[in-house]
Amino acid sequence: MKPALLRLVLTLEAAVRLFGILAAWLCLVLVLLVAGDVFTRYLFNTGAVWAQELQWHLISPIALFGMSYALYAGEQVRVDVLYERFSPRAQQVIEVVGGLLTIALGVLLIKLSWSWVGMSYVRGEGSPNPGGLPFRYALKALIPLGFGLLALQGLAHVLRHAFALPMRDTA
Incomplete structure (x- = not known):
């Protein structure tokens, strides 16, 4: 039974690790986006609403995917x-x-969050700002996805500790 449980735990953790890596790359994208926005604003005295909104939007998957990776x-x-x-x-x-x-x-x-995301999708919710990003429901859909990942990592955590499965190196 333990080998099957260990395979399940490793599979769940692999999914969480994949989203954690995605969150890390999104951090890099966010830093480059902020730097580019500051550069264009101060050098060319211009900016884009979509770029500022994208910065805010990138923080959500970083936090939502990062929380399950932190537990992992x-x-x-x-x-x-x-x-x-x-x-x-x-x-x-x-x-x-x-x-x-x-x-x-x-x-x-x-x-x-599920019905909230559904309402946003049905309404075709986007940014209320001119030049803002459309498809705000896609951003809101990250909420159940992020907490789903957290629940999956919670399950892996429970199984690993309840059945004294070997710990892995997270480095």
Whole structure:
């Protein structure tokens, strides 16, 4: 049973890792976009609304994909000064309960955001600003996707800790 569980966990983590890499590349794109926008604004005294909106829009997938990658990499917020004093069994329980709560949060936010994304799609929602970006619903669709990834990583986290699967090197 453990080899099958380990394969499932590794598959889930591979998907999370892929989106984490995408988030990292989006950080680079965001930096270049901001630099280009500042350059054109101060050198040519011009700017584009779409470029500023794209900067804001890139922050969303960075955060939404980055949060599941942070859990994958073990960079989640934890009070280590207390955690390290607990027994290994207590640490395991904390990890499993934390993972279950992460799954619950992810599923809840998918459920809450789904109709909101649907309404945005039906309305064909775009930027209200002249020269702004269309397809705002595509950006909003990242919310259930991001929290879906978080729930999947929560599941991988629970399985890895509940069944004492070997830890991986995240470097």
